[in-house]
Amino acid sequence: MEQTRERKLNPIIEKLARLQQLDSEIFKHQCIAQEKPQQLAFKQAEIAQWQASLNEFAAKNKEYRKKTDMLELDLQERQEKINKLNLQLNTLKSNKDYQTMKHEIEAIEADNSIIEDSILKSMADMDAQNKKIESARTKLAELEKDLCELKTQVDAELKIVESHIAQLNAQRAEMIRDVEPEALATYERILNNKGDKIAIIQVNDESCGACYMNMTTQELNTLMKNKELVLCKSCSRILYI
Numbered sequence: 144m145e146q147t148r149e150r151k152l153n154p155i156i157e158k159l160a161r162l163q164q165l166d167s168e169i170f171k172h173q174c175i176a177q178e179k180p181q182q183l184a185f186k187q188a189e190i191a192q193w194q195a196s197l198n199e200f201a202a203k204n205k206e207y208r209k210k211t212d213m214l215e216l217d218l219q220e221r222q223e224k225i226n227k228l229n230l231q232l233n234t235l236k237s238n239k240d241y242q243t244m245k246h247e248i249e250a251i252e253a254d255n256s257i258i259e260d261s262i263l264k265s266m267a268d269m270d271a272q273n274k275k276i277e278s279a280r281t282k283l284a285e286l287e288k289d290l291c292e293l294k295t296q297v298d299a300e301l302k303i304v305e306s307h308i309a310q311l312n313a314q315r316a317e318m319i320r321d322v323e324p325e326a327l328a329t330y331e332r333i334l335n336n337k338g339d340k341i342a343i344i345q346v347n348d349e350s351c352g353a354c355y356m357n358m359t360t361q362e363l364n365t366l367m368k369n370k371e372l373v374l375c376k377s378c379s380r381i382l383y384i
């Protein structure tokens with residue numbers, strides 16, 4: 144059965160079908176070659192994301208640092224004021240003045256205690272940010288190392304794939320010398336228009352093997368005669384039976 148079909152197959156079709164096999168192989172390797180750098184891009188995107196997080200943590204940390212510094216400065220000024228008032232306190236003659244200043248000192252002291260709590264809170268926030276910064280840095284170092292390893296691996300794999308593609312292309316250049324120019328031009332026009340790089344396809348169960356369009360009896364008869372190139376009415380690929 145297979146032998147009969149082989150014998151009957153138009154030689155042009157036969158050459159194009161063989162060329163298609165090779166082109167599909169080339170396409171497969173080109174896809175692999177295109178995918179490889181994408182692996183690097185994914186890793187780089189992940190690194191960029193972590194870097195952005197790290198910047199965010201660092202900016203927040205700076206804010207908390209600034210806030211803590213301001214609160215500490217405020218507290219220091221208040222403490223100095225208390226010291227000054229305490230010195231003055233002993234120089235006061237009237238009991239009323241003494242009590243007034245004493246209250247003033249107590250009020251400042253009460254506020255200071257609130258400020259001290261705020262300082263503790265702000266320092267705890269800083270601590271939390273520092274921990275986040277530290278883990279982001281660790282993660283980034285890991286990712287950078289991964290990227291470096293991946294790059295070496297991808298480069299090596301790409302080299303192999305590209306040399307394979309070069310070999311296949313050399314084979315192709317040899318093969319097309321033997322294909323009738325007009326048929327080759329038709330084939331290549333279709334090939335370049337198709338995303339899946341399939342230009343010639345076998346009819347399967349009386350329909351196009353690529354787009355599954357059913358053949359009419361007349362089309363099937365023309366195909367069976369095996370004399371001219373028949374294109375699928377739906378997807379324009381070259382058909383054979």
Ligand SMILES: [Zn+2]
Nearest residue numbers: 351354375378
């Ligand atoms: Zn079709």
